[in-house]
Amino acid sequence: xxxxxxxxxxxxxxxxxxxxxxxxxxxxxxxxxxxxxxxxxxxxxxxxxxxxxxxxxxxxxxxxxxxxxxxxxxxxxxxxxxxxxxxxxxxxxxxxxxxxxxxxxxxxxxxxxxxxxxxxxxxxxxxxxxxxxxxxxxxxxxxxxxxxxxxxxxxxxxxxxxxxxxxxxxxxxxxxxxxxxxxxxxxxxxxxxxxxxxxxxxxxxxxxxxxxxxxxxxxxxxxxxxxxxxxxxxxxxxxxxxxxxxxxxxxxxxxxxxxxxxxxxxxxxxxx
Numbered sequence: 001x002x003x004x005x006x007x008x009x010x011x012x013x014x015x016x017x018x019x020x021x022x023x024x025x026x027x028x029x030x031x032x033x034x035x036x037x038x039x040x041x042x043x044x045x046x047x048x049x050x051x052x053x054x055x056x057x058x059x060x061x062x063x064x065x066x067x068x069x070x071x072x073x074x075x076x077x078x079x080x081x082x083x084x085x086x087x088x089x090x091x092x093x094x095x096x097x098x099x100x101x102x103x104x105x106x107x108x109x110x111x112x113x114x115x116x117x118x119x120x121x122x123x124x125x126x127x128x129x130x131x132x133x134x135x136x137x138x139x140x141x142x143x144x145x146x147x148x149x150x151x152x153x154x155x156x157x158x159x160x161x162x163x164x165x166x167x168x169x170x171x172x173x174x175x176x177x178x179x180x181x182x183x184x185x186x187x188x189x190x191x192x193x194x195x196x197x198x199x200x201x202x203x204x205x206x207x208x209x210x211x212x213x214x215x216x217x218x219x220x221x222x223x224x225x226x227x228x229x230x231x232x233x234x235x236x237x238x239x240x241x242x243x244x245x246x247x248x249x250x251x252x253x254x255x256x257x258x259x260x261x262x263x264x265x266x267x268x269x270x271x272x
Contacts, residue, residue, distance in 0.1 A: 001028055002028055002031065002032040002035060002233055002235075003227065003230070003233060003235065003236070004035070005039070005235055005236075005238070006039055007039045007040045007235070007238045008039065009040070009252070010040070011040055011252060011253060011256045011257075012040055012041075012042035012256065012260050013040055013041055013042060013215055013237045013238065013241060013256060013259065013260070014041075014042050014043045014044070014045070014214075014215070014259070014260060014263035014264075014267075015041060015043075015044045015045065015215065015216060015217050015219070015234040015237050016045050016167065016188055016214045016215065016216045016263055016267070017045060017047050017100070017142065017167075017169050017170070017188055017190070017216035017217065017218050018044050018045065018046060018047075018216065018217050018218070018219045018234050019046065019047065019049070019218070019219060019220060019221075020032075020033070020044060020046055020060065020067070020219065020234070021046050021053055021056045021057045021060060022219075022220050024220045024231055025220065025233075029060075032233060032234075033064060033066075033067070033234075035235065036233070036234045036235045037066055039235055039238075040235075040238060041066075041234045041235060041237065042066065042260065043066045043067070043068060043263075043268075044066065044067050044068070044234055045067075045068045045069065045070060045096060045097070045142075045267065046060060046061065046067065046068070046069040046070065047069075047070045047072065047097075047099055047100040047142050047169070048069065048070050048071045048072040048073065048074075048086075048089075048099060048100065049072075049073070049074040049077055049100060050073065050074065050077040050080070051073060051077075051080045051081065051082055051085055051086075052080065054069075054071055054085065054086075054089050057069040058089060058092060058094070058095070061092075061094040061095075062094065067094075068094050068095070068096045068267070069089075069094060069095055069096070070095065070096060070097035070098060070099050070100070070142050071086050071089035071090050071092075071095050071097075071098060072086065072097075072098050072099035072100055072101040072130055072141075072142065073086070073101060073126065073130070074100055074101070074102075074104070074144055075101065075102055075103050075104040075123045075126070075127065075144060076104050076107055078122065078123070078126050081126055081129075083129060083133070086098075086130070086133060087133070090133060090137045090139065091137075095139070096139065096140075096267045096268065097134075097139050097140045097141060097142050097166075097267060098130050098131075098133050098134040098137070098139050098140070098141045098142070099130065099141050099142030099143060099144070099166075099169075100142040100143065100144040100169055101126070101127055101130040101131075101141065101142070101143065101144065102123075102127055102143045102144040102145045102148070102152060103120075103123050103124065103127060103144075103145050103146075103148035103151055103152050103155075104123070104144060104145070104146040104147070104148065105120065105123075105146065105147040105148045106146040106147045120148075120151070123148075124151065124155065127155060128155065128159075131155070131159045131163065134163055134164065134166075135159075135162050135163060135164075138164050139164060140163070140164050140165040140166045140167065140266050140267060141163060141165075141166035141167075142166065142167055142169050143156070143166055143167065143168050143169055143185075144169055144170070145168065145172070145177070146172070149172070149174045149176050149177055150176065152177065153176055153177055153179070153180065156180055156183070156185065157180070157183065160180070160183035160184055160185070161183075163184065164184075165184040165185065165186065165265075165266050166184070166185050166186070166266075167185065167186040167187065167188050167214055167266065168180065168185055168186070168187050168188060169188045169216065169218070170188060170190055170192065170216070170218055170222070171187040171188055171189060171201070171208075172201075173200040173201040173203075173204045175204065175207075178204065178207060178208065181208065181209050181212045185212070186212045186213070186214050186262060186266055187208050187212055187213060187214065188214045188215070188216040189201075189205065189213060189214065189215055189216065189240060189244060190215075190216045190217060190218050190222050190224075190240060191217065191218070191222040191223055191224030191225075191228075191232060191236065191239075191240060192222055193205070193224070193240060193243050193244065193247075194224040194225040194228075194239060194240065194243050195224075195225065195228070196225075202247055205244065205247050205248065206247065206248060210248075210258050211258070211261075211262060212262065213244070213258060213259055213262055214259055214262055214263055214266070215237045215240055215241055215244070215259050216237070216240075217232050217233065217234055217236055217237055217240070218232065219231070219232035219233050219234060219236070220232045220233070223236065224236050224239045224240055224243070225239075227239075241255055241256055241259070
C-alpha cells in the first residue's frame with residue numbers, strides 16, 4: 001500500500017525518472033497515482049530499461065494523461081537489444097526521451113581483463129546507437145552511469161553539440177561529469193541526497209547550475225529518508241525537494257518552480 005502522505009501547498013513537481021511499470025506497483029497503481037496527482041505530482045516519466053518493458057510503459061502512458069515514457073535500454077540489459085523496436089516506440093506521441101542508456105561498469109563479474117574490455121566496448125557500442133537515435137528523433141537522452149565517469153564524459157562530450165539535451169539520472173556527484181552542464185545536460189537529484197552518507201552530493205549540489213536541476217525518485221528504488229527500506233514512490237519527490245531547498249537556501253516555492261521549468265525545457269517543450 002502506498003504511503004498516505006499529503007502535500008497541499010499547490011506546488012508542482014515532475015518526477016523525471018520513475019519505474020511505475022515495475023511489478024511492485026501493479027496492485028495499487030491506480031490509487032497511488034490518483035493520490036500522487038492530488039498532492040503535487042504534475043507528471044511522471046517512465047524510463048525505458050529493457051525492451052520487454054516498453055509495451056507496458058507505453059500502455060501506462062496512454063492510460064494516464066499525466067504519465068509519459070522514454071524508450072531505451074539500460075547498459076545491463078543489452079542481451080535483447082533491438083534498434084527497430086526502439087524506433088517504433090520513439091515514434092509515439094508520449095515518448096519524450098531516449099533512455100535510460102549509458103554505461104555501468106559496476107556489475108562486471110569477470111577477473112579477465114580482456115573480457116572486461118570486451119564488455120565495456122559492447123556497452124559503448126549500444127550507448128552510441130541510442131545517442132544516434134536521440135539525434136535522429138530529436139529527443140533528449142536519459143543517462144545511466146555507474147563507475148564509468150570518464151568514458152561517459154568522453155562520449156557525451158563527443159555527441160553533445162548534436163544532441164537535444166539530456167539528464168544524468170541519479171547524479172553521482174562527479175566533478176568531472178558536472179562539466180557537462182555547459183553542454184546542455186541536466187542533473188537528476190534523487191533520494192540519495194537524504195542519506196547520511198551523501199556528503200559528496202550535498203557538497204556538490206550548490207555547484208550545479210540551478211537551471212540544470214531536476215527531481216526524480218527512481219522509484220521503487222532509492223527511497224529517501226525517513227522511509228528508506230520501504231518502496232519508493234512518486235510523492236516522495238516532495239521530501240527530495242525539501243532537502244534540496246534546505247541545502248540551496250531556497251524556499252520550496254523557488255526550488256520547485258526552477259525544477260518544473262527545467263523539466264518543461266528538457267522534456268515537454270512548453271506543454272506544461
